[in-house]
Amino acid sequence: MPMVHNIRRQAGLAELAQQRGLRLTSQRRLIFSILESAPTHLNAKQILEEARKQDPGIDQVTVYRNLSVMKRMGVIDELDLLHLRGEEHYYEVRQLREHCHVGCLSCGQMFEFVTPAMKAINKALEKECNYKVAYARIEIGGYCAKCRGKEEQGKVIQKGKRVRSLTSATSRI
Amino acid sequence: MPMVHNIRRQAGLAELAQQRGLRLTSQRRLIFSILESAPTHLNAKQILEEARKQDPGIDQVTVYRNLSVMKRMGVIDELDLLHLRGEEHYYEVRQLREHCHVGCLSCGQMFEFVTPAMKAINKALEKECNYKVAYARIEIGGYCAKCRGKEEQGKVIQKGKRVRSLTSATSRI
């Protein structure tokens, strides 16, 4: 996972920080740069792990606090990914283009999807309810083509799912 | 909060239960009927509280386990409500009509919104990605007309938000 710095975005972080009296610590920069260059959405633990490669002394609480700050600054977004992977939260740098997060309930694979219909929802809401949309979170669960192919007759069971009894509170979704 | 039984839905629960070798215990019925007649989305704690009014001996673990079972049966849906209220999960009986959950980032008020654009997203996804949508969760954060009116010059701060320092990990969103 190469740590490529995105100049424009880093600058944005600095400006925003200054505006609000926030300080640009090495830890804050590091955490942001990890999120920026991450190929997938990461959770706090993963971010910590990655951060420790460059700053072994960094603490998880610093990660949590910075995620919280950036979230409030609107620099990053927090996702649940339909709890397909677990109960933790996942993070991504806020994208210019609104997108949905789609996950396969069978294999757990997630991907992003862009469609104009997303904006249509916001428009409708603003028009019909006089509501000013700040952000929309769309998470969709379904079955990808590959998994539907495999599903010959049996029920599709989520990969890696631990099923002891139907009452066990173990599995997700 | 009157416990009105919805015959059709209860029957549905019974059928579904039987199909899957699940048993219709008094606790399971009770929890379902609470969700059915709830005026808002409830979290596990609230459901337990409500359930104890009719069955003081019921345990929270029973609530959790049943929510998990019903979730897997597709009888109820689990929501995060954008974490506007907290990190817990909220539940609702699965609706026939797909709807979005919209919340005001200022006053925290939540409401449901129905628009054909929602189905358009699913259609696009099925067509463009050969994906079979099982369910979509749309959660939107924004500012209601009332709060936008109040926002004369200052920043809108979420009601009840505890803010000590900008770094405090206390506030939501």
Added chain:
DNA sequence: TCCTTATTGCAAACCGTTTGCAATAATATT
């Protein structure tokens, strides 16, 4: 360079949720 205070790291707490297990009770079987 000094001062103010935002931020950090550590340890411990917190809270929603899950698990192990023996007792109980809902269904299927006889």
Added chain:
DNA sequence: AATATTATTGCAAACGGTTTGCAATAAGGA
């Protein structure tokens, strides 16, 4: 209707992600 089977319950304890208190540190303005 009686019995056998096993899903479900309640209790107590654990779990895991996240948050808090606090003293030490360091960023950014004066």
